[in-house]
Amino acid sequence: MSKGRFGEYGGQYAAETLMFALTELENAYREAQADPTFDLEFKTLLREYAGRPSLLYRAERMSADLGTQVFLKREDLNHTGAHKINNVLGQVLLARRMGKKRVIAETGAGQHGVATATAAALFGLSCDVFMGEEDTRRQALNVYRMELLGAKVHPVTTGTATLKDATSEALREWSRRVSDTYYVVGSVVGPHPYPEIVRDFQRVIGDEIRAEMLDKYNRLPTALFACVGGGSNAIGTFYPFIEDASVRMIGAEAGGEGVETGRHAASLTGGTIGVFHGMKSIFLQDDEGQIAPVYSISAGLDYPGIGPEHAHLHKTGRGEYYAVTDEEAIDAFEYLSRMEGIIPAIESAHAVALLRKMHAEFKPEDMVVVTLSGRGDKDVEAIGRYRGQIV
C-alpha cells in the first residue's frame, strides 16, 4: 500500500506532473511539523487573526426542546465566518515557507475561497479561485467578497459547474503552474498528503471541544454532530475523539431531494468505492466509474465523494453517517434562527437537522455537541427564494 492510507482508502492517485509537487509539499510539511516555530506561528494566527478559541455555546432553549444537553461549537464566529479559515491559515503559512508566491483554491459555497483570498491578502500572495458557475450564481455574495479581497474568481463551466468541476479545474491549473503555485485544498480530500494536512489544521475544533468539556464538566461529550461534504469540519471535530469509544461521531450528509430520488450528494449513504480526485474513497458513480451528477441545496456539500478518513471511519463503524434532505436542513436553518438567535450556514443546518431527527436517542443527562461550521448570511437569499420570498 502506498502512502496516506486510511485502511484501504486514501493514497496518491495523481498525475505524474503533480507527484513532484505532492512530494515537495509532504517534505515541507514534515519539516514544518518538526519546527516548533511553525506551530507557534499557526496558533498565534488562530488566536489573534481568526479569533480562536471559538465558543462552545450551551444552547439552553434547544436543550429544553430536544430533551438533551446541546452544545454548539461556534465555528461560525471565526473570522470569515466558517471553519475554513483554520485550514487556510495553516496551508498559507506552509506556502510561504515553501517560497510560493501564488495560491489557488477550489470553492463550493465560497467559504473556502473567501478564507483563501483573506489569507492571501494577509500574506501578500496572489490568489486565483475556481468556482463552479452554478455556485457563482448561488453564492454571488461570496464571489464579490473574494474579489474585494483581491482574488480573481474563475467561473468553471464544465460538467455540472459545481464543486467537483471547480476541483478538477484547480488541479488542471496546478499542473500548469506547479513550480510557483501552491494549491490550498479546502477539505480532507485529494491525494496524500492533503487529507492529513487539512485534518491536522482542522483538529483544533475537536481539541478545543475536548479541553473545554473536560475542564468545565469533567467528562467527554456523548455524541458529536457535524455536516460532511468532503468532511473537513467533521474530521476536525471527530479526530481528537477517535480513541474515545464512548463518544459517538455522527456525520450529516447532503440528502438533497431524498436519497431514493437519486438527486442527492450523500456519498456514504449511496456511493461505492472508487478512485477520483487523487484518492481512493467512496463516490457517487455508475457501474463503470463515471462520476454521477450530484445535487444539494448546499453548494458546500454538493460533492460526489468524501474524504478517505471518513470512508474508513464509516467502514469500521466508528463513525455514523446519515443523509439529511434539503427540506429538513431548511427547517433546521429556520429552527436554529428562531430557537437560539443563530442563523447557521445551510451546510451546518444539516448537522442541526440530524440531531433533531435523532434526539430521542439521547437522555437528559447526555451532552451532545453540534459543530456549526459556518454562518448563514450567505444563504439567506437562496433560502428565501426556496420559501417563495424575494429577499
Place this chain on the structure above:
Amino acid sequence: MNTVNTKVNRIDASFAKLRSEGKKAFIPFITAGDPSIEASYLIAKAMIENGATLVEFGVPYSDPSADGPVIMRADERALANGTRLADVFSLSSRISTEFPFIPVVLLLYFNSIFVYGLEKFFTACEMSGISGVIIPDLPLEERDEARPAADAHGVYLISMVTPVSQERAKRILAQAQGFLYCVASLGVTGERSSYATDFKSYFDSLNEESDIPKCIGFGVSTPEQKKELEAYCDGVIVGSAIVRRIEDCIAEGISEEAIAARLGDFVHEFTEVHI
C-alpha cells in the same frame, strides 16, 4: 493463479522494427465513441492506412482532470451517445484483428479500470488485442495495484514522465514497459505553439537511464513540431490537434466516412506516407 504471459507484445515488435528501419513512430489519439464507435473505427483505420504506427484510444470519462477542453468535450460527446467499455473493447478488437501489426493502446483514468474490476478489465484487454494502457492518474507509487493483473494478461502499463519528474525519472524508467510517454510540458492535454522545455537535456538524461523507446506528447499539433521533436526521441503522440479536427468535422455535419477521410489526410501530413 495466473501464468506469466510469454507472447511478444506488439509494442516491442513495432518499435524494434521502426528502429531497425531508422524510422520514428507516429501515434495518433482519438476518444473512442466520438462522434460514434463506428466513426472511431473508420477514423482509426484511415489513420493507420496513412502511416500511424500505433493507435491510442481514449476511454471517455466524466471528469478527465488531466485533459484540456478539447478532449473534455470529446469525452462528453462520447458519453452522451452512450459509449461504454464494451464498445471500446469491440472497437479495439476490430482494429487489432484487421491490422495484426498495429498495437492498440488505451488511455483511461484509473477509476474506469478499478470500478470495472482489474482482472475483468485486463482479461478483456487481452481478448481485444490491446497491447498496453496509459493511466494518467496511476503514478509509480500506485502501480502495484494494477501490475499483477496487467502482467498476467500481457498488457503493458505505459509509464509517463514529465520535465519535473527529476529523480523520480530513474524509478519510472526502471519499471517502464513498451515505450515511455514523455510529457512535453506541464499542464493538461492541449495544443501549444511553443515549449519552454529544454528537450536535449530532458532526453539526454532519460536516455542515460534506459534504452526503452521514448515518445513525446502533450501539445504536439503540427508536422513542423513533430519534425523538431522526433529528432530527440522515437516518436510523437498527437491528441488534441486530431480531436479538434474531428470536432470541426462534426460541426460541419459531414458524414462519418468523410470525417475518416479528412483525418486520414491530416495524419498523412505528419507521416508523409505515399500510398
